[in-house]
Each structure stands twice: as structure tokens, then as C-alpha cells.
Amino acid sequence: MNGPGLNSIILALVTFIPLAGALLLLFVPQRERDIRVFSLVISLLAFVLSLHLPVHLQRAQGGFQYEVNIPWIPTPNIHYHMGVDGISSWLVVLTTFLTPLCVLISWKSIRERVKEFFILLLILETALIGVFVSLDLFLFYFFWEATLIPMALLIGMYGHGRRVYAAVKFFLYTMIASMFMLAAILWLYAKTGSFDFVTIQNAVRGGGVEGFATAAPWLFLGFFVAFAVKVPLFPLHTWLPDAHVEAPTAGSVLLAGVLLKMGTYGMLRFNLGLFPEQSRANAGWISVLALIGIIYGALVALVQPNMKKLIAYSSISHLGFVVLGIFSFTQTGLDGATFVMLAHGVSTGALFMLAGILYERRHTYEISEFGGLATPMPRYAALFLFIVLSSIGLPLLNGFVGEFLVLSGTFRTSALYGVLGATGVIWSACYLLWMYQRVFFGKVTHEINEVLPDLDLRERITLWPTAAAALVMGVAPLLWLNAIDPAVQSTLAPLTQMASKVVGR
């Protein structure tokens, strides 16, 4: 616990301000303008407060900071235990950074049932932050489930075409997978008698848990399946394209920006944290799955007629990088993976916003509908190019730093995976630039495109922060890596000792 006062209650504040905002929204009168302004203020407040987290984080101290640990339910001894380290503090900032932008982007696009929309959005934000800050397995599972309902309702109520199918598919995929995680958590509780992540981690490392050796592979799989569905890893990814195409813009931004990171964060925290030797044993086939994800995602994106689906498959392939980085078990690999998580959140979030803006004008995502948009909408085209370059991985922008670190880490463990991963960078360049060329360059094919209005003030305000963040992350990654490095150090500690035992170096 570092210092009384703000530090002790900051986590509770950041997590539950959006929820309080959502409840207050119930009493705000039905006028749409007030609702939108009110939710914008709430999300900005949460963002400012969350900035406090990385700034005051003591670099030297490896463990969790701003810890709060209050017993909540005595009988199965569940504690309200929250804490943040380098990785999760920045993920919280990513969430609070994207939510105000979502509120701004859906200023005009949401017409009816506005109040319910913003209530669901704020509840979703609370649940997402909760996932990243909770250290009690039960609390983690509680927030993990709590993200399902608002997201499913957002897709189901405000989406386009086949929204019900997409919402049900999304809900069921995650629900059934998380049942396995629940079974694993139950088993751990039955054997160690507590839900607390830290105590379980010590018990596991101490070897005190009886029957752990036999059950460990199943427990690892239980956790891994739930996270793999969320990432999404190759075989379990089919829900993502449907969910993205049908979700409203704000929903896709949060879905791609943060929900996918819950899966990778879970792998980093729980799979690596609790089962180091299992993760090393399974690293082989998981990395293969990640590689397939990268290449398959990129190839399918290449042929997509629908712009939003293309971006969805691009995020599958980018997340493949993250998983590759995590299971390379090297310091740089894990640093890179965390950095790609943050960078991907910013750039893909921006890409979905851009697609949303286009949808507001033409109510379609089909690339064939657009052609030569550079002439009527020059500013929009420039921004779009900037974001595309950042997500491709142009040096001096955020994509490059992350992918470079991941690839260098992967090369160290196995050169073959490194090479195959590198092709992913080329593929992403192909489909994104080709899409950009078809949409923006050449002469205007459809006459109604001539008169499309360019970005208005509100849209510019939403997009500029993401562009600025992409640039700053590209130029000065150390701001982020200083916080991430010690956290990665502490997660990697058991693995490296174990590695030295195994490899003997």
C-alpha cells in the first residue's frame, strides 16, 4: 500500500465512477443533448483520474500497487481485492481513453433509446476496468461475466442487419468458454481454500496444493480456452467478424480496443502467472495457432469486400502478434506484446471510428461503394492514411515499436516462428494499403460521393487524440515501457528460473 489518501481509493474511484454515472443517468431528463454531455463529462472524469495510475506508479516496486483488500463474503472467503501493476494500469488508461471518444463518435449516429445506450456504455466501461484491476479470482470472473451483458445488448439493440444472431453468438461463445474457467477457479478454491490471486500463486509456486500436478494441464486449458475465445485465437474466432460488422461504431471501438485485450491480459496474468511450466509445455502449439491467426487473418482480410470486416480480420492478425509475443517467454517479447496491445487498441479503435464516420454518410461499408474519396474529403483521407500507416507498423509510429519488440523476442526463442511472424507485417501492409487505394485514390466512381461532406469539428476532435497518441507512442515508447518492464520482469521471474533449470544456462 503506497501512501494513504488518494492512492488507496483511486482504484475504487476509477472503477465505479462510470457505474455511478450510469445510475445517475437514469434520473437525467430525456433530452438527448443533456444525456450525451453528461456521459461525456463522466467518461472524461474517469480518464483524468485513471491518468493518476501510471504517473504515480513506483517503477522500482515490482508487485501490485494501490492495493485494496477488504473481505467481502466470509463463507467462501471472497475478498474485494484490487491492485494494479505496470501492464494493467496502462490497460485501464486505454479503456478510459477510448470511452469518451466512443461517446463523441456516437453523438449523431444513435437516434432512439439514447439513454439506454449510454447507460450500457458506462456499465461496460466499469466492467472492463474491473477486469483489469481485480486480483481476486472471483471478482475477476464477476467482472468478466459482467462485460457480457452490456456488450451483447449493445450489439443486439443498436446494431445493423443480423444483429440478434451476432449478439447471441457473441454471448454464447464467451459464456460457454468462461464456464470452463469457472470450473478451474472452483477447483483452485476447493484445494487452496481462497480466491486471492497472490495467495494462490504462492501456494502453487510453493507446491503445497495437493493433486496440482495431475490437474494442472486441465486447469491451464480451462483458463486458456476462456481467454482464447476472447483473443480470438484461430479456431475460436468466428464470432468476431459477425460481432464487429453488426455492432454500432462505439460498440466496435470498445470491442476491438479493449475486450480483445481482456483475453491476452488474462493469458499474461493467469496462464503465465499460475501455471509457468504448463505454459512452457504448451507454448509450441499455441504459437503455431497464433501464427495461423496472423497469416490466415491477413489473407482473409485481403479478400474482404466489407471495410469493417477487413478491419476485424486485421485485429485478429494483430492479436496473433500479441499471443506470439507472450508465449516467446522473453523479456522483449512480453514487453512487445503489452505494447502491441496498447498500440492496437489506439489504432484499430481509430480505424473503426473512421469506418463509422463513413457509415454515417453512406450507410454502407462496402468498399466497392467508395472510390476516389480523397477529392471530396481531403482531411478525412489524410487522417485515414495516418492511422493506416500506424497500424501497418511504419517506424516512428506506435505499430512499429510493438511489432519490432515482439518479433525480436520471438526470433530469440525460435527463428522459424520469427520469420513467419514477420511475413504478417508484410501482409497487413498489403491489405490495408490496397483497401486505402481502392477507397481514396483515382477518380470518384459514384456521383453521390462527390458531394460527401468532410470531417466536421466534432469528428476532428474525436480523431485527433488517437493520431497524437499514435505519434507519441511511436516516438517515445519509453514512457510506456518503463512501467511495463518491471511488471513483465516479475511475471517472467518464475519462467526464467524454470527455464534456467531446464536449459541450464
Next chain:
Amino acid sequence: MSASATPLAVEYVRILPELVLSIFGMAVMVLDPLIDERRNQRTLGNIALLGSLAAIIATLYQSQYPGPGFWNMVNVDAFSVFFHFLVTTVTAIVILTSYDYMEVQQIRAGEYYGLILFGAVGMCLMSSAVELVLIFIALEISSISTYILAGFRRRAAISSEASLKYFLLGSFATAFFLYGVALMFGATGSTSISVISQVLRSGQIPVLAYAGIALMFVGLGFKVAAAPFHIWTPDVYEGAPSPVVGFMSTAPKAAVFAVLLRIMFEANAPGRLWLIWVTAALSMTLGNIGALVQDNVKRLLAYSSIAHAGYLLVAFAALPSGGIPAAMFYTASYAAMNVGAFAVVSHFASAGERYVTLEDYSGLGRRSPLLAATLTIFLLSLIGIPITGGFFAKFYVFSAALQANLVGLVIIGVLNSAIGAYYYLRIIVMMYMREPREEAPVPAAPIGLRAALTLTVFATIYLGILPGGVLEYASRSAAELMRQ
């Protein structure tokens, strides 16, 4: 407890809730023909509500005088007070919901409230009786009153058919239960549970006891709608009036589970594991699969109650120390969510129970957002989403089973609750994501229903956020139960 001719005054206190309920029941019954037509429904309803609230107070008062009563027929301890409180609160909520159900369906009957109160007497008695004779008679009172209540929608043909099916299978089950009691009496020479448990714990267990337990389990399995004997549940739940179904699916089920707990654990029934294991697994799977194909909401909730009976039976297979509190907690949280769900269903069904199929529920989120929101909370609790009571109920049951390392059963349970999520989700999807078929707004929820819903929602959420207190009480009563 007096060996003398007459029981002490304190023993009358030990049956106070039953006395209060039957006095109010008789008052409602006699007043019905005396009061004139119009005002009769509301005043009788109020009297009945007063009766159930008085019974709740009587239960709290009774809880200060634990101990046996009436020559060891009745034994008041933390276990029976828990179920008394549960049954009386469920009765109060059902009476609240049926105020307006009666007017909407134009069923003009004072006996409805009388029968509910008499049924409640039977159920309360079942939880505190330790003598098989008394258990049998209490079981009969509660079953007969539910048979009649099931057939109360006299104009609808399916209602009388529902009560006929319920009656035939119910008396069939009672005959099996009786045969089990006869064999147990033959094996141990007495019908009082404490004597039976002594005999079973002491010497070699006579072979008759195995057959006796099996037959008793068959008989009670019918009443609780566990799997191999669940055929009647969907038809009866569809035919009977909705508030009655809410009553029927929670209170008598909780009372029968109390009896099962006493017989299985207190009487330390022999060879019970594989019997329960099979029934639990069967009812979970059949309940869930059956519910997947339903389009009538009441039938869907009937199959879901079969599945939940399966989850509850998983707690029976666990060790007594972990199993009993889990089972008690499960009955409490299941009662809260199911009564609430059926209260909302009874309001949506409106006159003549027309709107009962899934299509009728489309777009309800827009037509009456408040009621749809409460139904969603109950459905989420039935699925087992964390902040609701349903989650902790399943959680305790599965962790109790895990402690008795019944891993196979837990896996079936976890998979089933995953499948279960689908058909509850269909209702939520219908309500929120479909356009409403007809624009007629659903009438606003009247006072009685509003009060009932606030109570049940509060109970579901309370059990979801602070389950510690209830579970603490349950494990204390379990320890007490096991000490005898």
C-alpha cells in the same frame, strides 16, 4: 417434552405458524360466502396476506424456542425455522401476485386464498416434522391443495386436465412413498426419524432399508419433479394459473427437499450416492434439452425447474457438512427468482392467459420496460450470472460437490448451465431485440404485483451480493441437524 398426559404450553408455541395459518385459512374460507360479490376478492386477499405476514412473525417468535414438541412429532430447530420462513414468505408473495390475476381472469373465489394458506400449513409442517406419519399427512395436505389450485381456471379445459394429470401422478407417487415408509418401518420397527437413524447407524443395515429408501426417493422424486419422474411437470405448469405455478414450483418443492434432507442425511440413509448421482445427472440434462425446444414460456420455465431440481440434487450427493447448506441456499435463491419470474409471466399473460408463447414476448422491452427489466434480472439469475443469487446457489452446490470430489457430476452441471444460458437468452432476445408484434401497451403493474416484484428482486440481488449471512445460518442449522 412432557411424558405426562398433556403437552406443555411451550409446545403450542412450536406449532404457532401452522396454527396462525390455519386459523386465517378458515377465516378466509368462512367469510367468502358471507361477504357480498364485488368487494369480496380484495378483502379476502388482504386477510390472507395478513395471515401469511402473521405466520412470518410467528416463525420468528417460534425460533426462540427450539426443541421437540408433541411427543417428538415436531422438532423446531434452525433447519425448520429456515424452511418455515421460506415457505411463508413465498406464500405472501404469491398472494400479492394473485390479487390482480384474479380480477384479470375473472376467477371469483375466496377458496383460492384459503387453499393457498392450507397448502402453506402442509409445507411448513413438512419441514418441522420428524415423524414419518406427520410427514405423510403434511405431504398430502400440501399436495391436495396444489391439485385443486392447479385446476382453478375452470373455464380453460387445459386447467382441469392439468390438475387431473397432477392428481393421478401425485397419488401414484404417494403410494410409492408409503411403500417406502412401510419397508422402513419393517426394517427399523418405528416411524420416527430419530429412532430410524439410531437403528441405521448402530448395527448392520437391514436389506429392507435399502429398498425402503429407494422407494421413498422415487415417491418424493415425483413431487420434486426430478428427472425420471418429471413427465407431468410441463403439462401441469402450462395448464395451471401462473401465480399457482409460481407457488407450486417453489414452496412444496422446498418443503419436499427439506423432508429429503432429513431422510437422506439425518436418517443417514444407506447406499444413497449412486441413486442421487443418476437422478441429478438425468434431470439436469433432460430439463435443459427439453427446454431448448419449447416455444411456450410456461413450459420452458417448467423444464428449467426440472433442470434446477437436478442442480439441487447434486448437493445431495455431496458430503452432509457441505451439501446441506448448499441445498438450503439453493432452495432459497431458486424460490426468490422463480416466484418473481412467474409473477411477471402472470401479468404479461393478461386475460385468459393468451400471451404465453415466445412470440408474444417480442418487443416487450419497449412496451413495458420496467417489467421486462425485472424479468431479465430473474432470467439472469436463473442462468447464474455473478451478481445474482442464482450464481452463488450454483457456486455453493458445485464447490460442495467438488469437495466430495464428484468431478463427473460437476462437469455435467457446468455444461448444463452453459446450455441453459441459451434458452433463457432466447426470452431476453425476444424482449429486447425483436420488434413488438402488436402495439397495445401492457397495462401498468398494479400495487400488489409491484410490491411482490420489489421483494423478489431485492431477495435475488441480496443473495447475489451478500450471500454470506444466509449461508452462515444454513451451515449452522446443518451442523445442528447432523448432531442428532
Next chain:
Amino acid sequence: MQPVATTFFFYFLSAVTVISGIAVITRRNPVHSALALIVALLGQAGLYLMLYAPFVAGVQIILYAGGIMVLFLFVIMLVNIERAQKEEQFNKQWIVGIVAALALGVLFVLVYMKGKGLFPQTVAQLPEGENTQGIAMLLYRDYMFAFEIASLLLLVAIIGAVVMAKKRI
């Protein structure tokens, strides 16, 4: 003095009971099966007498044969049975019935075989002089609470029957 030929009476009465029991199931006309049931009940009353339970035999005759069967015959009269007779008597699940009966038979034979040693071979003499008095003391002392609750059960039965039977209440 050893009673004259008890085993004969036992076999006679059990034969009567079993045959009329089967007749109840197999007869097409419900009135015939009702009469067969009455004969079975009377045979059973005789068996109770053999088991030194005169009070229970008396109640059986008055209540069962006298009360319930009267009710059955009333209802059969109420429902015109001509149409009922023409309809096919046995529904399709007779296989299920046979299987269930066999299962129960196996269960009882198993119990009987296993439990053979358990029961004393002969039925001990029981002074049936004060049988009813003994039951009375038991009924109004030990089972007093069950007795009071039974009155409540009868009350519920009255309400139920009248509510269901009358056309408009």
C-alpha cells in the same frame, strides 16, 4: 387350544384378494371392476383379522368398502359408461406396464429372499382383546398432532371436492 385351520383361511382369503385384484384390472366394465375391488377389500379385511388387527379391519370395511367404493359407484353412474365400454380398454403402453410390474416383482422377490432370515417364522400371539383401546391411547396421546392435522386435511378435501364439482361457485 390351537386354532383349527388358519392356514386354510389365509390361502382362501389371499386367493380371493389376488383374483379380485386382477379382475379389477382386466374387466372392461368399470362397474365390474368396482365390485371386484370391493371383494378384494373385504378379503383384505379378513387378512387384517388374521393379523390381530380387528380395529383396522373394521375401519377398512366401514371406510373403504362402505365409503370410498360408494363414491366410486356414484361417479361411475354419473359418467355414462356405454361410450366408455366401446372404447378400446388397454392403451398402448402395456409393454411399459409389464416391464414395470416385472421390475417391482423382481424387487420384492429379491427383498423377500434376502429378508427371509429376518422375520420370525410364526406370527406371535397378540392379545387383540384391547386392540382398539390400545390404538385409542396411542391415537389421542402420541399421535395427537397428526390427528388434529387430519381434520385440517378433511377440511381441505371438502373445499377441494365442492370447488371442483360444482358448476359455478
Next chain:
Amino acid sequence: MPQNYVPIFIFVALIGVLIPVTLLAAKLVRPDNPNKTKLMPYECGIDPVDHARGRYTVRFYIVAILFVVFDVETIFLFPWAVKFKALGVFGLIEILIFLVILIVGYIWIWKKGALEWV
């Protein structure tokens, strides 16, 4: 089989023999050549329109139920009557409670109009 029941058995045996014998004897002795008109039920000249066994009304049934329930009530009184001296005042209170509950049932039936023979 305790002996003092032998007279009952003789009585039952006698009934069992006498009734069938009388019926059989009458059947054997009387002339028997049925033809259609003779078998028609005699309805003082008008030809019958419906089969003999007409439908009873429900009223009969309600009376039958009440008979059964109050029959059970009397059977409960029977053992009490045998030992009411030993049971004493407490026994009396017990029976009074029992009777009061059933009288409440009776009043309810009466007020309900189930007994009217309309």
C-alpha cells in the same frame, strides 16, 4: 385365527350360499321366451326416446362426498368413545377441536349452497 371370529365366518358362508341359490332356482323355474316388444322398457304406453340409464346430476355426487368425509369423522370418534374416561379432559378438548374444524367445513358448505337440492 382367533376362534371368536368363527361365527362371523359361518354367517358369511351362509350368505354366500343362500343368495346365488335363490336366484338360480328362480331362473330355472320361470318360463323364458323373450321377444322384442316384451323387452322394451314399459313407459306407460309412450315409446322410450332415450336409453334407460339417464345422466345423474352433480348434486348426488356432492352429497356422496360429504357422506364420505363425515363418515371418516365418525370413525375418528369411535376409538375416542371407547377410552374417553382414560383420556380425560384433555381428550375431550382434543375431540372438540377436531369437531369444531369440521363444523367450520360444514358451515362453509351450507353457506356455499352446496346442499340446496335445486
Next chain:
Amino acid sequence: MVPLSYYLVLSGILFACGVLGFLIKRNIITIFMSIELMLNGVNLSFVAFAAQWHALSGQVFVFFVMVVAAAESAVGLAIIIAVYRTRQTLNVDQINLLKL
């Protein structure tokens, strides 16, 4: 003297008869009669065990079983009449409004 187990076998047979009747008969009243038959089987075994354990409580239990059977039959037959009034038939297979 007749050994007690003969009575048990007899009660087993009666119970099995009742179950058989319940499952195969079509007319509801006959089904209801077979339930009464099952209850009689149970009563017989109760009295037999009461004789064996010299406990009158068995006979009191039988007495209560008969009382309950009377109450149940009164209610059951009322329900049968209610069903008959709405459906004009007592054939179990035709009363199938509530199919899946």
C-alpha cells in the same frame, strides 16, 4: 401358523397389480381404482410389520393412510367430474391437449 413373509409377498403382488393397472388401463376411474389397490398393498405390509414388531403404531399409521385415501378419493373424483364436464370423455389418451 402362517409365516409373516407370506403376507409381504401378498402385499407385493397387490402393489404390482396396482402399478400394472395404473400403467395399462385407459379409463381414468379404473386407473384411480388401481391406485386404491396399491394403497391396500401398502396397508397390508404395514399391518404385517406391526404384528411382527408388536407395535400398534403400525396400525395407527394404516388408519391414517385410510383416512388420507378417503380424502384423496373425494378430491380425485371431483377432479374427474370437472374433467368429464369439459371434455365429455374419460379416455386417458384423448385428454391430450397439453402435448409437447
